[in-house]
Amino acid sequence: MSQESTHTLIQQAIEELEQLKANVSGRVCTPGDPHYAREVSAFNLRSQIRPAFVVAAETPEDVQIAVRFAAAHGLAVGVLSTGHHAFPPQTSHGAVLVTTRTMRTVRIDAATASARVGAGALWSDVVGPAQRYGLAPLNGSSAGVGVVGYTLGGGLSPVLGRAYGWAADHVRAIDVVTADGELRHVTAQSDPALFWGLRGGGSNLGIVTSLELDLFPVTTFYGGGIFHPAEHAESVLHAYRQVVENAPDELTVSVALLNFPPIPEVPELLRGRFTVHVRVAYLGSDAEAEELIAPLRAVGAPLADTVGRRGYDTFAEVHQDPTEPAPYEDRSVLLTELTPEAVAAVLERVGPASGSAVTVLEIRHLAGALSREARLPSAAGARDAAFLVWGATVGPPEVVDAGTEDMNTLLKDLTPWSTGRLYQNFTSREAVASDVFAPDVLARLQRIKQQYDPRNVFRAHNHNIAPTSGPAAR
DSSP, X not given: OOHHHHHXXXXXXXXXXXXXXXXXXSEEEOTTSTTHHHHTOOSBTTOOOOOSEEEEOSSHHHHHHHHHHHHHTTOXXXXXXXXXXXXXXXXXXXXXXXXXXXXXXXXXXXXXXXXXEETTOBHHHHHHHHXXXXXXXXXXXXXXXXXXXXXXXXXXXXXXHHHHOOGGGGEEEEEEEOTTSOEXXXXXXXXXXXXXXXXXXXXXXXXEEEEEEEOBOOOEEEEEEEXXXXXXXXXXXXXXXXXXXTOOTTEXXXXXXXXXXXXXXXXXXXXXXXXXXXXXXXXXXXXXXXXXXXXXXXXXXXXXXXXXXXXXXXXXXXXXOOOSXXXXXXXXXXXXXXXXXXXXXXXXXXXXXXXXXXXXXXXXXXXXXXXXXXXXXXXXXXXXXXXXXXXXEESSHHHHHHHHHHHHHHHHHTGGGBXXXXXXXXXOXXXXXXXXXXXXXXXXXHHHHHHHOTTOOOOSSSOOOOOOOOSOOO
């Protein structure tokens, strides 16, 4: 659609703006309104989200009204919670953006070991209440990430994922507003096609207002971080290969090469120096864990070692992800194996002697239950990958641009071991749907899109899946 056509549609919609404001319980904003900047703000400060209208939804009914308003005026719809994931800025221009930050209700059902969470809930909203019943969700590494976006993109838990699988594999029910403005309660029994597609299709098929998720009987784990100096980098990476080669599903270990600038916001231990951060989580006994990770401790004296028995509610201390918004760009690749040659490429491009501007380069071990088909199949997951390599550069534009170029070079070097696909939650803003989904999966998603969103209403602020004509979704 041309900019001129979009402008005309926006002007027509403005004429009914007061009626929209009167119909929803949440705030409605347009550019220039005092609350607009806050509503379109994202964790990634490089995101440029500039919709024509923002509906700060407080209820599922608000979402329905917003979708119907957009559809009636030919405008695209997008959804935003925390904004960790960046998308091309043009995808939100002229759109109706639904923000879900106030929809943070959480209900734990201990009898069924499940949680029902609202569209804006963060993992910090879920873990604490679940732990009171001795249960844990398949959450990510950060307490501040939104549950719904994380889960719809697959959901890779760095503590429980290898033991239990992708978070999307453990969704029981989804409440979603589809392009016709209807609020649907979707399960594997009520609508198998839509249930399959939502778990992986992200916001392409509707705006999810709540999820019902499985919980697991976990209250503690053996884990934490081992911080090594730069001179240990090569030895740590080769020890890492040794540890994960025959690791049980209960053990998850990742390694991050950290290159933080000398600024006050960075912990003193990591400030202005290159370090290697080994992240450990094990669901078995302490003695078993210590034997399994011994090679990672044997490489030399660490700068710090926080690995030990800990409560599940301290999960965020393992990765120690940033908690404050920052400007960054990231890149990733999925690998079938981590060979000595792949390790050498990593060290050459972003290692301590490389001079690279990349802030963090992480290698995560996948496999285990993450490689197995789920009881309820979905469009989500990277089941053919053994490792995820992800890098991000934080800072001013010139630093981010330099680090992004370094990552692009590294990804080219890692091509011989790449699966050829990306994990959806760790894609760059420039990625497209065909970078994430295999051709058969994408074709099925397009048929489901044709059935539920033939006009491609949900095309803003996502890696868009276009509808296509074909056999009825099944």
